[in-house]
Amino acid sequence: MSDAKKTLPRIRLNLWSVGALIIALAVAAPLFTVVGIAITDSSDIWTHLYNTVLGLYLERTIILMLGVGIGTLVIGTGTAWLVTMCRFPGSRIFEWALLLPLAVPAYVLAFVVTDQLEYAGTVQSVLRDMFGWTRPQDYWFPEIRSMGGAITVMTLVLYPYVYLLARSAFLEQSVCVLEVSRTLGKTAWGSFFRVAIPLARPAIVVGVTLVLMEVINDFGTVDYFAVQTFTAGIFDVWLNMNSVGGAAQLSSVLLLVVLVLIVTERMARRGRKFHHTSNKYSELPSYQLRGSRAALSFVACATPVLLGFVLPASVLSHYALSFYEETLSADYFSYVANSLTLSASAAFIAVVIGLFLAYAVRLSQGPWVMIAARTASIGYAVPGAILAVGVLWPTGALDQSISWVGNNFGIAIGSVMIGTIVPVIYGYLVRFLALAYGTSEASLGKITPNMDGAARTLGSNPSQALKRVHFPLMRGSLMTAAILVFVDCMKELPLTIILRPFNFDTLATFVYQYASDELLEESALGALTIVGAGIIPVILLSVTITRSRPGNR
Amino acid sequence: MSGLHLRAISHAFGDNQVLSGVSVYVAPGELVCLLGPSGCGKTTLLRLAAGLEPLQKGQIDINDTLVADGTNSNQLPPEKRGAGLMFQDFALFPHLNVRDNITFGIDSKNSDRRVAWVDEALTSMGLVGYANAYPHTLSGGQQQRVALVRALAPDPRILLLDEPFSGLDVARRAQIRTETLRLVKQSGVATLMVTHDPEEAMFMADRILVMNEGRIVQDGTPVDLYSSPQDAFVAEFFGPVNKFKGTVKARRVETPVGVFNADDYADGTIVNVLVRPEGFRLADADKKPFPMPGDHLNQTTVVLEVDTARPLGRSSYVALKLSSGQIIETRVPGLFLPPPGAQVCVGVNTDQAHVFPIADTP
Numbered sequence: 001m002s003d004a005k006k007t008l009p010r011i012r013l014n015l016w017s018v019g020a021l022i023i024a025l026a027v028a029a030p031l032f033t034v035v036g037i038a039i040t041d042s043s044d045i046w047t048h049l050y051n052t053v054l055g056l057y058l059e060r061t062i063i064l065m066l067g068v069g070i071g072t073l074v075i076g077t078g079t080a081w082l083v084t085m086c087r088f089p090g091s092r093i094f095e096w097a098l099l100l101p102l103a104v105p106a107y108v109l110a111f112v113v114t115d116q117l118e119y120a121g122t123v124q125s126v127l128r129d130m131f132g133w134t135r136p137q138d139y140w141f142p143e144i145r146s147m148g149g150a151i152t153v154m155t156l157v158l159y160p161y162v163y164l165l166a167r168s169a170f171l172e173q174s175v176c177v178l179e180v181s182r183t184l185g186k187t188a189w190g191s192f193f194r195v196a197i198p199l200a201r202p203a204i205v206v207g208v209t210l211v212l213m214e215v216i217n218d219f220g221t222v223d224y225f226a227v228q229t230f231t232a233g234i235f236d237v238w239l240n241m242n243s244v245g246g247a248a249q250l251s252s253v254l255l256l257v258v259l260v261l262i263v264t265e266r267m268a269r270r271g272r273k274f275h276h277t278s279n280k281y282s283e284l285p286s287y288q289l290r291g292s293r294a295a296l297s298f299v300a301c302a303t304p305v306l307l308g309f310v311l312p313a314s315v316l317s318h319y320a321l322s323f324y325e326e327t328l329s330a331d332y333f334s335y336v337a338n339s340l341t342l343s344a345s346a347a348f349i350a351v352v353i354g355l356f357l358a359y360a361v362r363l364s365q366g367p368w369v370m371i372a373a374r375t376a377s378i379g380y381a382v383p384g385a386i387l388a389v390g391v392l393w394p395t396g397a398l399d400q401s402i403s404w405v406g407n408n409f410g411i412a413i414g415s416v417m418i419g420t421i422v423p424v425i426y427g428y429l430v431r432f433l434a435l436a437y438g439t440s441e442a443s444l445g446k447i448t449p450n451m452d453g454a455a456r457t458l459g460s461n462p463s464q465a466l467k468r469v470h471f472p473l474m475r476g477s478l479m480t481a482a483i484l485v486f487v488d489c490m491k492e493l494p495l496t497i498i499l500r501p502f503n504f505d506t507l508a509t510f511v512y513q514y515a516s517d518e519l520l521e522e523s524a525l526g527a528l529t530i531v532g533a534g535i536i537p538v539i540l541l542s543v544t545i546t547r548s549r550p551g552n553r
Numbered sequence: 554m555s556g557l558h559l560r561a562i563s564h565a566f567g568d569n570q571v572l573s574g575v576s577v578y579v580a581p582g583e584l585v586c587l588l589g590p591s592g593c594g595k596t597t598l599l600r601l602a603a604g605l606e607p608l609q610k611g612q613i614d615i616n617d618t619l620v621a622d623g624t625n626s627n628q629l630p631p632e633k634r635g636a637g638l639m640f641q642d643f644a645l646f647p648h649l650n651v652r653d654n655i656t657f658g659i660d661s662k663n664s665d666r667r668v669a670w671v672d673e674a675l676t677s678m679g680l681v682g683y684a685n686a687y688p689h690t691l692s693g694g695q696q697q698r699v700a701l702v703r704a705l706a707p708d709p710r711i712l713l714l715d716e717p718f719s720g721l722d723v724a725r726r727a728q729i730r731t732e733t734l735r736l737v738k739q740s741g742v743a744t745l746m747v748t749h750d751p752e753e754a755m756f757m758a759d760r761i762l763v764m765n766e767g768r769i770v771q772d773g774t775p776v777d778l779y780s781s782p783q784d785a786f787v788a789e790f791f792g793p794v795n796k797f798k799g800t801v802k803a804r805r806v807e808t809p810v811g812v813f814n815a816d817d818y819a820d821g822t823i824v825n826v827l828v829r830p831e832g833f834r835l836a837d838a839d840k841k842p843f844p845m846p847g848d849h850l851n852q853t854t855v856v857l858e859v860d861t862a863r864p865l866g867r868s869s870y871v872a873l874k875l876s877s878g879q880i881i882e883t884r885v886p887g888l889f890l891p892p893p894g895a896q897v898c899v900g901v902n903t904d905q906a907h908v909f910p911i912a913d914t915p
Contacts, residue, residue, distance in 0.1 A: 365607065448642065448644065450640045450641075450642055450644035451644050451646065453600070453603070453605045453631070453638060453640065453644065454638070454640060454644040454645075454646070454703075455646075455657070456603075456604070456605065456630070456631035456632050457603050457604075457605070457631050457632070457634075457636055457637060457638040457658075457704070457709075457713075458632075458637075458657050458658025458703070458704075458707060459632045459658045459660065459707055460632055460657075460658075461630065461632050464632075468657070469646055469648075472648045473647065473648055
């Protein structure tokens with residue numbers, strides 16, 4: 001019978017693995033470009049930078065990271081513990097309200113805080129009226145546009161990362177472990193430091209590394225407060241000293257910091273797999289607080305929410321109501337349309353690519369696709385300023401080769417990429433793909449591999465199986481992924497500023513430019529719109545986190 | 554030979570060799586059971602046949618078409634093999650109702666004919682009222698039937714069943730087994746089923762392949778395997794046994810429960826005599842045990858002391874005690890409950906006594 005055998009079709013190149021590799025290359029291209037430019041740059045600017053500003057940039061960046069790191073660690077972990085383990089007036093509300101500052105971009109809070117606290121601001125005016133001071137020399141008031149101000153502002157809007165991860169870690173902890181600790185004679189506080197914190201430590205480390213990634217990504221705040229961090233330095237060298245090579249060299253140094261953060265985060269995530277010895281997830285014990293302890297807890301939780309969200313939201317609302325006509329006449333709607341176009345396109349493409357990658361990993365047998373997917377998701381840790389340097393060059397090169405091909409065919413093709421929104425969307429994709437990929441991967445992981453087997457043996461090829469089985473099952477999660485990417489793109493500032501086409505403004509760039517020019521009132525409606533969009537993922541997150549724990553009401 | 558042909562298949566996950574040179578043939582209309590303890594590689598074999606696992610070594614033919622060859626990377630993807638696979642966890646699509654689940658694999662080319670078949674199958678499996686129900690609202694038995702009908706709906710060339718009854722409660726198994734067997738036999742498709750339950754295998758299979766540690770130990774009809782196990786592993790797998798060690802002398806081996814024929818073994822071979830609990834025939838000490846229909850009662854009988862006796866309903870459990878302290882478990886029909894310490898006369902049905910050499914003795 002062996003003679004009667006039909007021959008087999010030749011094995012085809014697998015669309016999925018090849019696609020994953022191409023995506024990984026496209027995402028990694030800006031990073032390689034940055035390092036490439038840095039190495040090949042022949043100007044002597046590096047020596048100059050080394051001798052002049054490098055030390056300063058390093059020092060400022062480290063102080064900022066330390067300050068915000070410690071600040072978010074204390075506030076995030078402390079409030080998470082209070083709302084998870086204690087009951088006091090408002091504790092149920094704080095569970096989700098503590099996430100609200102996440103909706104406020106750091107630069108927006110920086111503008112609002114400055115507006116309120118500077119010499120002409122509300123606070124100092126009230127003080128002068130009360131005490132009869134007339135001149136700045138009459139009294140001492142902290143300078144808000146300073147390192148201290150930057151640390152405070154960033155801590156207030158970034159602590160929710162730590163809060164979020166610490167809280168879910170506390171919720172996951174089996175009540176038994178904590179009760180055993182109590183029966184072994186530890187006090188509630190003792191249990192916190194001896195049992196709960198060590199168990200939650202990997203999650204807290206992940207939270208803090210995410211915060212630090214945001215810190216080095218920030219441009220708006222440090223620029224406005226004139227804190228000379230690396231990111232501010234990259235912009236300065238690139239745009240003011242007009243040296244791409246120098247910017248790339250600074251970026252490469254900063255990439256080392258990023259690498260340390262990524263490694264720390266990955267190791268901490270691996271460490272999260274503590275084996276909870278008991279799976280009895282009965283309701284967590286809650287200590288009913290009364291009197292001064294309840295009041296103290298209330299103040300501890302209310303302060304970050306008030307300063308990080310209520311203050312900017314109310315100031316902006318107040319301004320927006322009084323000055324909305326100015327904002328509207330300043331082309332508000334075209335900024336909204338620009339923001340929506342950019343963010344929606346990036347969100348859509350990111351989800352498509354994220355799903356593609358996650359599915360390719362699921363289909364693949366070897367380690368290569370997994371490595372490709374990992375590579376494609378490192379962008380989230382890379383500051384926008386670095387990506388901007390890296391994106392501009394490849395798109396420019398692509399532009400030139402396209403017009404070269406065009407010229408060979410006798411067609412004059414101008415710039416196809418530069419001056420369009422393509423580079424911005426590319427930058428967004430590199431930076432936020434990890435969000436879409438991670439969500440897709442998690443959602444895909446919940447579908448048993450037997451579903452794939454069933455679909456395949458019933459005659460579907462991998463693409464048909466994705467369309468008919470996985471996609472319908474993942475729809476909700478993909479929507480979540482799209483919203484997360486969308487909102488992050490709305491808030492994104494440094495990438496947008498550099499990569500946007502000439503005279504093309506988004507809400508973020510509009511707010512930044514107006515507010516930097518002390519025109520916060522006129523841009524308040526724009527800032528408020530960004531904050532409003534930012535609230536959507538906060539709601540999504542708080543719903544997920546309350547559902548995450550079995551046995552939770 | 555059409556049907557499913559797995560030839561000389563070997564497979565390893567990393568350093569863990571799960572299959573070593575396994576060959577299986579299933580003829581059209583035949584139901585073959587792969588029976589073995591968990592981790593013996595039987596599910597891997599099914600997944601290889603379906604194409605869900607890349608073949609490393611060996612060849613797979615379905616209806617005379619080579620679908621996978623381990624010597625090169627030419628492997629037909631699962632969707633082109635025409636292999637229906639029913640999963641242990643049923644793997645019903647949660648977002649589709651029963652009808653959409655079942656018609657998922659039906660090709661639009663021959664849809665009319667197959668949809669008619671689906672309607673018929675839904676009726677005969679008692680699922681008509683559930684066509685629009687979603688999987689999570691169904692009982693385990695209903696889900697099992699939906700999964701089976703779904704696997705058969707595209708008219709597969711071969712059918713693969715992975716522990717099809719393990720997700721069901723024991724009370725419902727018997728009925729669902731009967732229904733499954735009927736539907737599978739009606740379809741006339743070559744069927745390879747995996748199970749770890751010998752009773753299930755004997756009930757369902759035309760032929761049973763017993764697997765252990767990645768190899769096929771014995772291939773035969775259910776009756777063959779039960780009554781002529783190839784080795785101690787197969788014998789023990791099909792049910793509990795009492796073991797008696799002895800040395801062959803003059804083609805015979807003496808045990809505390811009688812002398813057994815050991816024609817196949819040379820003098821001096823150390824052997825184990827395995828006797829199933831239901832192979833014993835008991836009588837009061839002053840009488841000879843009475844043979845059951847079809848028995849080949851051993852010529853020698855012995856008198857032993859009763860340790861305990863317990864009623865089991867249709868049969869009785871009687872434990873006997875040897876002077877060495879070894880306890881012999883027997884199971885006799887009807888109610889036979891001698892008091893502890895009583896003497897009984899013990900005979901053995903030689904059809905249920907098996908002699909195997911102890912492996913590592915020369």
